[in-house]
Amino acid sequence: MSQDSPKRWIAVVGNPNAGKSTLFNALTGLRQRVGNYPGVTVEKHTGTAFTLHGEAVELIDLPGMYSMAARSPDEEIAVKVLRGESAGLPKPDAVLCVVDASNLERNLFLVTQVMELGLPVLVALNMVDVAEARGIRLHPDQLSEKLGVSFIPTQAHRGKGLVELRAALGQRLLKPGPRQWTMPPTLAVAVGQIASAWRQSEASELRAEGKALELLAGSNVGPDGARKLATAWRERFRKEAYDWSASVVHARYEYVRKMLGEAGIRSGKLGGTWTDWIDAVVLHPVAGWAVLVGMMLTLFVSIFSIAAYPMGWIDAAFVWIGGVMQGALSEGLFRDLLIDGILAGVGGVVIFLPQILILFFFLGLLEDSGYLARAAFLLDRVMHRVGLSGKSFIPLLSSYACAIPGIMATRTVEDPKDRLTTILVAPLMSCSARIPVYTTLLAAAVPVALVPVWGKAAAMLGLYVLGTGTAFILAWLFRKKLLGGGSPPLILELPPYRMPSFQTVSLRMWERAILFLRRAGTVILALSIVLWFLSSFPNTSADPTEKLAGSFAGQMGHGLEPILRPLGFDWRIGIGLVASLAAREVFVSTMSIVYHVGGEEEGLVTAMRSATWPDGALIYTPLTCLALLVFYVYALQCLSTVAVAKRETGGWKWPIFMLLYMTGLAYLAAWLVQVVGRALGFS
């Protein structure tokens, strides 16, 4: 290829979980998220790869698909790119099909469809190590000869076969020859006529037949004559009760099986693998649930026990920095801004980084091991009762990390009503941004020394269960009563287990740490400065409490107090609630500024525990802390979630509904906690 010729665009396609993103990362050096469950990639990503001769080619990593007949939004993205109908991307010049070598029958079914796009095709025979371990003998040369396109064996996760793949990408890729699968006679007549009507505009026979099948399936892109003919044939098949699409699937599979048989490639046998042994336990109706609950408990105990050490170090570091600043700077507004504003705000949140990393470590293990799909399987029964399928559980579980990827992951959900319901309840799953709020309020509710680690873990688990349980109840309400219709049946591929990759898990933790620290250094820093200003001016008194009360923030808090008083919240909590509308963790930094405690977690908890109402009664009683915790379990305090919900639902209607119902629910639930708690004699 000449240096001056335009870059070639190559689409990377394949079944879900075939290793497309791993191969894409290996070829481009990028770090797209990978995992061991179907539906990790839900968006197209581009990156530059270089052939062995140094030619730059643009690769487009696409979401996984089982066929060219898209049934979910993520599959639609892939199909649109392949057909050149995706805004902002040119039609690909070639296709790199990534197939799972241990599951060739189903993977090659998709390849036969991709070949009909009429584009040059190269096949990466990925995971050859897995196939060989299962006793499958592969013959890439025979496959290449039979299908008429090149097959390159690869092990993307180990970087094997990449040189050969780069070399192949640099050569002239082969355009597939004529169709090899046998079309049923009735259908062949229809396809022949439609293809002839369409081929007036293009030449390739295979492409014309592929286009004819697309038109028959309902595509409206093509000349009028061909479309009318396709409509007429579709109607005729309907009247004759001829399921033409079933016959096509059948014919393709027949061809693939015959071809694999002739190439001497047998399917892998079932049984006797680690996956079978592990599944015997984790899919067991009783033991499976015990494993799931045990894993969740381990996660929460780790969040408190293991994280306590690094949190102590960060705490000590901020105390030391505060001390140095106190000594080095003379008294005045600048020192106040640094210590009471920036250090208190940023330090108050950064201290929770170890807990968030532990959460991501565990989620990374679940995703990379292959367990996530099993959890969805176990929960399908529960999900079915609320009108969803187990498939919706994967986006919901992702929302424990953050609602934004969780909402994006709903693209794998085929049923539009299921998808909308999942989006609406996803923010109820307690995300990592709630951890700082939960930890602070739990510590404020009960003296830390009085509660053993398992007690804190159980309390934290209780908050997660409250959010999840409510999400299920509301999913039922939305799905059955608001949106209507039945729940779709579960069809979900369970990938083989694999040892979680240290690199993948640590990379995810690293990326999350960077994201968290970037947020602390931008959004939280900016809000801390604004809040310090609002809580310092106008300076009406030398007494810190009176000064805060008379400040802009104090006036706003006092204005809100009549609304918040029924919940047991005072005006200072009101400042925290308003400030954390943008992001939940801002509540902790706000309270650190409000109570002038620097970046120390213990200092904030002590200040909160000694805060009183004007009559001397404690504000942060266990009951008020519980009401505040419940408020944060339910409230949608995250502008980014609103923005992503708007994008994924295509308008403002549902994000506004989400904001209103979650805020209303949070207020009502916190009020009920106070009313019921007081009625039971708690204060």
Next chain:
Amino acid sequence: METSKNRTEGDSLDLTQVVSGDEVRVRHLNCAPTTCQRLREMGFCENALVTKIRGGADLVCWVCGTRVALSARLAKQILVEHVDGKS
């Protein structure tokens, strides 16, 4: 203990009625057209060989070299026959 029911020649047998560990051949799909098509694309097409790995409220099957989880109500719509010809 799960048992194969209605294993008489000519009677229809759905996937929920198959004993775990048995290999069967898909004879007919009786579900909504889009669901049928997705099942076929995932390997559950007519004449395909399927091994039931686990039964219960939801099922796990081995088809085309992969494990696929199915809800029981969907499995009831997959009519099969034993590979020895008995249905």
